[in-house]
Amino acid sequence: MELISKILRKNALYLSHKCQDGNLQSVFSCLDVVWVLYDKIMNWSPELAQDADRDFFIISKGQATLALYPVLIEKGYFSMDEIAPQIGKFDSRYCIQTDLTKFEGGIENNAGSLGHGLPFAVGIANANKIKKSPSSVYVLCGDGEFCEGTMWESLIFASAKKLDNLTVIIDDNNSVGAMVDMGDMKAKLSAFNFDVIEVDGHDMKALEKTFKELKTLKNGKPKAVIAKTIRGYGSKTMIENDIWFHKSPNAEELDMLSKEVELA
Numbered sequence: 001m002e003l004i005s006k007i008l009r010k011n012a013l014y015l016s017h018k019c020q021d022g023n024l025q026s027v028f029s030c031l032d033v034v035w036v037l038y039d040k041i042m043n044w045s046p047e048l049a050q051d052a053d054r055d056f057f058i059i060s061k062g063q064a065t066l067a068l069y070p071v072l073i074e075k076g077y078f079s080m081d082e083i084a085p086q087i088g089k090f091d092s093r094y095c096i097q098t099d100l101t102k103f104e105g106g107i108e109n110n111a112g113s114l115g116h117g118l119p120f121a122v123g124i125a126n127a128n129k130i131k132k133s134p135s136s137v138y139v140l141c142g143d144g145e146f147c148e149g150t151m152w153e154s155l156i157f158a159s160a161k162k163l164d165n166l167t168v169i170i171d172d173n174n175s176v177g178a179m180v181d182m183g184d185m186k187a188k189l190s191a192f193n194f195d196v197i198e199v200d201g202h203d204m205k206a207l208e209k210t211f212k213e214l215k216t217l218k219n220g221k222p223k224a225v226i227a228k229t230i231r232g233y234g235s236k237t238m239i240e241n242d243i244w245f246h247k248s249p250n251a252e253e254l255d256m257l258s259k260e261v262e263l264a
Helices: 003-019 024-041 062-074 117-131 143-147 149-160 185-191 204-215 236-240 242-246 251-263
Strands: 056-059 137-142 166-172 195-200 223-228
Touching (some): 003 024, 003 062, 024 056, 024 062, 024 137, 024 166, 024 236, 024 242, 056 062, 056 117, 062 137, 117 137, 117 166, 137 143, 143 166, 149 166, 166 185, 166 204, 185 195, 195 204, 204 223, 236 251
Parallel strands (some): 137 166, 166 223, 195 223
């Protein structure tokens, strides 16, 4: 595993420990995707965080907010010393799910109920099309979110409006598989007139290549990346034990899981 992946995962573990909350399996499955977007793909930096033509990252699967904070720390927008003492506390702006109202830049949406982030991202992409902004919009969704009708309504609208400035990323960690067989997601998204690529969601070079390839396409089609991931990736314990779907580590577990990540 790349060094930056280990740093991000250890910081996510520490923040989860500090706030005594977190969906760490979900966080670990998408951390590599979020990092590649901010480090290699998006027109975004701390200095551009309020620029009208910046690229937007919308976190629709809000339970993975702890994948965003470590990335923004590494990019220099927040500091660990600032976040760690406050995260999860009453009236803190560092919520376990993002809260747009508590920031001026850096956090782009409120997260909570699933199925809301994609419609929000589609709205931004449509507005930016109307304004002729060069901005791109990236939205991270969970595979389970596609049980929500709002997701499919949003896909219809994005296709009808030819939002080729929109990229929908599905963190396909097979969460939905335990509930319902969604069938061939690539075929479904293609039927909605999306350009779709499947990729290993833990291979940073493959992710970078995929996003760059899609970014060159200006053909009136929205884009979708199906990132094949593993819940808890980077920690043998979290991969094998689903109790970590929603559990935070105590001090002993933090030490154990951090060592697992370091050795991955």
